[in-house]
Amino acid sequence: MANILLNVLIAFLVGSVLFGLQRKIMARIQMRPGPPVIQHLLHTFKFFVKESSFPKTAAMPFYIAITAMLCVIWVSAVIVGPVTQGSLLLIFAIYALHKIVEHNAGSSSGSPYGKLSCVRAVFSAAAEVPLFAVLIIIYFKTGTMDLSQIISFQTANGPLIYSIPLAAAMFFVLILSKAPYSPFAITKGKDIISGYETEHFGLLRGYLMMSESIAWYMLLWVFLTVFIGGLNPLLYLLGMVTLSTIVAFINATTPILNPNHSIMMQVSFAIIGVVGSLILLL
């Protein structure tokens, strides 16, 4: 239990600071001073102590339950990943549930901005889930979906990023799509205010932000674990900072794509990834 709590706490703190780091790097590229690196963390804490209010148009108790569900599923991901090193397929299922919650957090409030974000979440699931499915290539390469066995395989045969680089690239596109301000972040585009988070205030927003931080940490952890192998905590941190920095450079220099273009690009990446990786394996 202490191990789970410690890992969840690390995931939340590291994920929050990495988000802050991203905003700082993006700001400096755009010749702005930018917020402090701990800004995302401060925002999250701030929402936990602010007054909570609920729209009278919201679907109760669904509107509240959905934010709690988001937290629960990402805490589950920490248990399956860093704590027990369980099944990669289980993390895939957790990611699918994340898409469902993202979609319904938007539609449950009755807000038109949330609704648009909801429809975009359905569109983006059609592209992001195939991207995550690229991890299936790992099964064909290693013969297992168990994270501890995948780490052992890499210890014996070298990092998978060298043998299935396209799968790694596709997974990186998925990570990119989950970063705020990324070209694929259509569910939280500024044209729809804050997307599915628009009508969530106070404690509920705090839960959403906490879940996002854990989700970011987990996606980076999965990338490093399945493509590079089991690392020590310092190398994990270094890897996460490097990936977040690359993402920040991309986000700072590219606009958000329109939903159709975003989906088509991601689907194209997924097709190239699957076909290319299969050819490399054969």
Added chain:
Amino acid sequence: MDITILGQQLLGYIPLGDIVLYLAPLNLFMFASTLAFTTIIAISKTETQVEADFGTLKDKEVKVDQKEFKIRRFLAIVCGLATAGAMITGDLFNFILFVCLIGIVNIGIVAAVKQVDVLDAAFQYGLVAMIAVLPLFGGAAMILASAGTISLLEIVNIPTTFMMLFGSLLLFIGVAGETGVAPFYATKAEMFRTPGSPFLLIIHLSSLLVIVRVIEILLIINKPF
């Protein structure tokens, strides 16, 4: 129990005649999540959708009336139970029957809506779902013909043949059509414009979890290189 599926230790199985349910961590997680979401849906009200009124500065509120609410909630619960069944069944034929039931109730959930655009999307999705039945059952039949069984606990030990690979491909096309995911998602996404958030959740939930499950099944059928 010493059966391992995709690196997961099987925790147990429940034989109910020819319906065999198996319990592995992935399947149990998805089963429990589906039941949790279905319970939330069963006890939730629907949201009031606020839309801009064209030509004025006023908003209009779109609500789900009580009669529509009741039938949609019933269908959403049926969809949740079918999805839960699809998550833990160890029988390929039962899996595709559950997927067909999910397709039918998904159309039903939005068919009660009185919005032309949404009904049009539901009609188009219905056409795709009906067409997808052929590869869905055809794929399962080919796997049965080549493996001699549709029990996943047996198929996991049978070497992959070309016909099993071809059957898997058809099965995947069938499931993609039946659940309305890529490349058939365009019409389905339009269905989500209607109010009734809790009921829409189950449509999305069933689609994505069935896709995760079918990937697990395809990996059981098709062994690594």
